Amino acid sequence: MKLETLPRAAVQPTVSPRRWKAPLAALLVAVLAGGGWYAMQAPAKPAAPAPAMADGKPVIDTYELGRGDIAAVSAGTLRVRLPLSGSLTPLTQATVRAKVPGVVMDADVREGMQVAAGQVIARIEQADLGARVAQQQAMLDEASARLSLARKNNQNSQALLKQNYISQQAYDTTQNSVELAQANVKAAQAQLQLARNALNDTAIRAPFAGIISKRHVQAGEKLAPDMPVFTIVxxxxxxxxxxxxxxxxxxxxxxxxxxxxxxxxxxxxxxxxxxxxxxxxxxxxxxxxxxxxxxxxxxxxxxxxxxxxxxxxxxSAPLPLVPLAAVRQENNSDVVYTIEANKVVARPVTLGLRNEDDGMVAVKAGLQDGATVLLGKLDGVKPGSKVKLPAAPVVVAAKG
Structure with missing residues (x-):
């Protein structure tokens, strides 16, 4: 059996991660370089102008003021006051006292009740004083009878003296008897009046119109002269x-x-x-x-x-009133900065009455009612400066 060897498959190259990062970095560098070149070629924008400077500080064209920086002046009367405190006391008050001794029969008025002048506010038993009046009346009647008899004797003695039946000395005796009788009558009349006064004093009366503030006695109590009965105010x-x-x-x-x-x-x-x-x-x-x-x-x-x-x-008289904080000293003169047509204007003024406690001063001349004044010193704000006012300034006026 014959064995044959097959040809090998082509081997695909393996791409390493490090190999693709390098081209990418080169691409980014190229893009950035191109963007920089374009920026250099673009026309440059004009730079913003630097703010004007004075003494190392920027110069402000218009100052915006707050409501606490200005005040609207109004006319009024300025008062200088001195604090005080104390207690109130009735101008008229009195303690009514008993003038005669006796037992209180009636004392119906109470504290807080209104009484009229001359009103009876208490009564004292009258029996003993009534008897005394009767006794003094009898003594007056007796003295009057003695005077009548003395006058008749004197008339008879005068007739006998004219006929030389009696001596001058005898006549003088009868004349003296008349004078003594007249004196006795006057004394009896005075005693009767005292008794009547005492009887009237049993009715204790209010010396003036007022209010009972204190009742010192009750019905049934015995009074001695000068004892307090009521206090009226x-x-x-x-x-x-x-x-x-x-x-x-x-x-x-x-x-x-x-x-x-x-x-x-x-x-x-x-x-x-x-x-x-x-x-x-x-x-x-x-x-x-x-x-x-x-x-x-x-x-x-x-x-x-x-x-x-x-x-x-x-x-003071009714005058424009400004806070003392608005007054400045310039060239030994009093000056107030006013806001007119959105500009600061220095106005010389003549000052009047001051109230240091309230921080106000009256202006006699140089300032009109309704003017707007600048309070205190604001950095950079001076006469001629342009300002922007708030919606409504604070209105200043005299207190009370």
Whole structure:
């Protein structure tokens, strides 16, 4: 048997991964080189101009302002105030006392009740005093009878003296008897009036219109003279007693207006006027009492309430008011920067009353009501600078 050898199949070459990466890298290099060449051949864009510089800082053409940078001026009355606080006391108050001794028969009024001037608010037993009036009346009648008899005797003595039946001395005796009888009558009349007054004093009356604030006795109690019976206050007029530092007293004058508030009326402001100033300081302090008259026609306020407020020590006429932050010093003059036609303008001004506490000043001349002023110093903003205003500036006005 003859064996034949078959021819071998052609062997396919095996492609290695390293072999196909090299051509790919060469292709990418070629693409990038072509793109760079194209970029170099494209026309170059003009560069942006550099901003203008001044002193190493960019120059801004228009400044945009915020609402806190400006203020709209309005006219008003500027007030300078001095804080104060103190207690309210009734201008008129009294403790009604018994004038005569006796037992209280009637005392129906109570605390908080209104009473009229002259109204009977208590009564004392009248029996003993009524008897005393009767006794004094009898004594007056007796004295009057003695006077009548003395006058008749004197008339008879005068007739006898004319006829020389009696001596001058006898006549003088009868004349003296008349004078003594007249004196006795006057004394009896005075005693009777005292008894009647005591009887009238058994009815205890209100000395003025007001409100009962304290009842000191009850029906059935025995009173001695000068014992307290009722305390009455009149709330129509009150006095605010406030302590003020002695160093501030030169600023206070009678007639100055006062505004204050009290607890219980948070939304209401009350007013008064300085009535008196105590000439001496309070013991243990360097404060002086100022007495403020308060009209309380509606009796909303009560005695003992604590008040906090202020005295208006000075005030201006209605003038344009600007914040002190808007005032500048230039060439030893007061200047305010205003915004006119979106530009900063320097306006010299004449200032009036200042209120350092509120940070406001009144302008007498150089500024009109409604002007817009620049507050504080803004970097780079000066007269002639263009500005852009916000929607609405802050309106400044006097407080209260």
């Amino acid at each position: 009149n709330l129509k007029q009150l006095t605010l007693e406030a302590q003020v530092p002695a160093s501030e007293i030169p600023r206070i004058k009678t007639g100055q207006a006062v505004q204050f508030r009290v607890d219980g009326y948070p939304g209401r402001e009350f007013g008064g006027k300085v009535a008196r100033i105590n000439p001496t300081t309070e013991v243990g302090s360097r404060a002086m009492l100022v007495y403020i008259s308060v009209d309380n026609a509606d009796t909303a306020l009560s005695g003992g309430m604590f008040a906090k407020g202020f005295i208006t020590t000075d005030q």
